[in-house]
Amino acid sequence: MASKRLIATVLIRNGVTVKSYGYRFWRPAGSLATALVNLDRWAVDEILLLDVSRRSVIQPETLAEIRKAKISTPLIYGGGIRTPNDVMRLLEVGVDRFVVESLINQRTDSLREIADIVGKQAILGSLPVIWDGAAFRAWTSSGSVDLDVAMSRLYEAPLSEVLIIDADNEGHYGKFSQGLKDTVLQITQSRESRGLIWFGGLNERIAAELLLHQTTVGVAIGNINFEREIFLSAFRKNLHKGGFNAPVRDAKAF
Amino acid sequence: MRIIKILQYGSGNIGSLVSAFSRIGFPPSLASDEDDICNADLLILPGVGSAKSAIQRIRNHNFRAALQERHEMGKPILGICLGAQLVFEFLEEAKQEGLGWLPGEVKSLQGVLRFNNGWASLAWEEFRCSGLSRGLGKASTFYFNHQYYLPVNCSGVFVPIRDLPSVPALFLANHLCGFQFHPEKSQRSGLIVLRNVVQDHYGF
Numbered sequence: 506m507a508s509k510r511l512i513a514t515v516l517i518r519n520g521v522t523v524k525s526y527g528y529r530f531w532r533p534a535g536s537l538a539t540a541l542v543n544l545d546r547w548a549v550d551e552i553l554l555l556d557v558s559r560r561s562v563i564q565p566e567t568l569a570e571i572r573k574a575k576i577s578t579p580l581i582y583g584g585g586i587r588t589p590n591d592v593m594r595l596l597e598v599g600v601d602r603f604v605v606e607s608l609i610n611q612r613t614d615s616l617r618e619i620a621d622i623v624g625k626q627a628i629l630g631s632l633p634v635i636w637d638g639a640a641f642r643a644w645t646s647s648g649s650v651d652l653d654v655a656m657s658r659l660y661e662a663p664l665s666e667v668l669i670i671d672a673d674n675e676g677h678y679g680k681f682s683q684g685l686k687d688t689v690l691q692i693t694q695s696r697e698s699r700g701l702i703w704f705g706g707l708n709e710r711i712a713a714e715l716l717l718h719q720t721t722v723g724v725a726i727g728n729i730n731f732e733r734e735i736f737l738s739a740f741r742k743n744l745h746k747g748g749f750n751a752p753v754r755d756a757k758a759f
Numbered sequence: 760m761r762i763i764k765i766l767q768y769g770s771g772n773i774g775s776l777v778s779a780f781s782r783i784g785f786p787p788s789l790a791s792d793e794d795d796i797c798n799a800d801l802l803i804l805p806g807v808g809s810a811k812s813a814i815q816r817i818r819n820h821n822f823r824a825a826l827q828e829r830h831e832m833g834k835p836i837l838g839i840c841l842g843a844q845l846v847f848e849f850l851e852e853a854k855q856e857g858l859g860w861l862p863g864e865v866k867s868l869q870g871v872l873r874f875n876n877g878w879a880s881l882a883w884e885e886f887r888c889s890g891l892s893r894g895l896g897k898a899s900t901f902y903f904n905h906q907y908y909l910p911v912n913c914s915g916v917f918v919p920i921r922d923l924p925s926v927p928a929l930f931l932a933n934h935l936c937g938f939q940f941h942p943e944k945s946q947r948s949g950l951i952v953l954r955n956v957v958q959d960h961y962g963f
Contacts, residue, residue, distance in 0.1 A: 507876060507877030507878055508900070510877050548947075551877075593769075597773070597774055599772060620809070621811065624906065626904050627808070665874040700874065700876065722876065
């Protein structure tokens with residue numbers, strides 16, 4: 506099978522590239538096109554672009570920046586995808602895969618239509634998770650939901666992979682919740698497999714540990730430090746120390 | 760200057776393909792009618808999505824006859840991902856016939872995850888013998904994102920994925936060439952293999 510992926514993440518909020526701290530605090534982080542071009546040049550496995558605006562719709566400025574970047578690295582986009590037309594607009598500018606969340610809970614017909622256009626392999630379901638003091642719960646646009654119920658909905662949906670977000674610890678290096686990992690893996694154990702991608706609070710040791718699990722297909726990092734050129738290559742090398750043999754590709758220009 | 764055209768039938772990441780071919784020195788344009796399909800020196804069949812909607816779109820655009828004519832003339836056609844799958848006889852996903860230019864059925868992957876998403880190397884000996892490996896090495900990787908896979912038959916050269924020997928990554932069959940992976944999204948390796956297919960295989 507294909508190798509497991511180190512996925513670089515870029516967040517945008519209200520049209521601006523940002524660095525997030527637990528989805529509560531934000532800092533502007535420069536031009537989107539520049540971030541994409543840099544990540545492309547550094548030969549990351551995939552780039553995950555998430556629009557985390559409160560009421561996100563796909564911004565024409567974002568589409569223009571993606572088009573301008575002309576990257577040759579696979580690009581995943583999430584945030585504000587509601588209709589097949591949204592997906593067509595994203596495909597046109599160079600997006601390869603699509604993260605959906607509210608469609609899974611509210612507009613399943615639209616999701617089936619999208620899957621018919623791009624194929625299940627191109628769709629990922631997003632699952633932001635929070636700790637409410639007593640249990641881990643899925644954080645949806647209509648409030649928090651029992652994690653088991655949310656996972657069931659995801660596993661019934663036409664998609665190939667699930668993006669599990671540690672929403673409490675996102676933006677805090679090395680603070681990823683081990684309890685979240687254990688809970689999710691326990692829930693998914695008895696279900697038909699979907700590839701899992703973990704995001705939020707990861708460091709090299711935690712990422713390597715997650716990547717060794719059979720159903721993990723990738724780890725998403727980079728909101729913290731995507732502007733630092735050496736961060737991602739250093740992260741990849743450090744995964745080796747954690748026991749995971751991350752392939753290194755040639756980052757030379759064509 | 761050779762004319763490279765990308766079939767515009769509403770299925771595929773055309774922007775990335777235009778960018779990739781431009782970077783290797785063969786800027787393409789879009790094929791949107793029968794003349795474009797028949798007259799181009801190389802026709803690219805892109806493909807992202809479900810086989811059913813791709814076949815439907817080819818029908819809706821009335822491209823089927825022109826594609827068949829081009830194939831019968833033996834003019835170069837390069838299929839990418841779903842575009843490569845469409846040239847076979849039958850597509851399990853769509854439960855209907857493909858273009859039928861090569862024998863075999865495109866079937867669903869089996870196994871733990873049922874999808875092959877990510878980067879993988881090709882079986883080196885077969886890749887080397889295909890004539891498309893100039894400038895690449897054993898460790899070169901390519902980006903895959905698929906649930907269905909190409910059948911193997913004796914009508915051409917099939918190069919498998921290194922760790923999935925029963926799953927072809929590419930095929931060459933006379934004027935037909937197909938990539939299961941996305942060269943336009945495979946960074947430097949993808950651009951090199953595109954250059955090789957255009958220059959070394961098709962002789963442009």
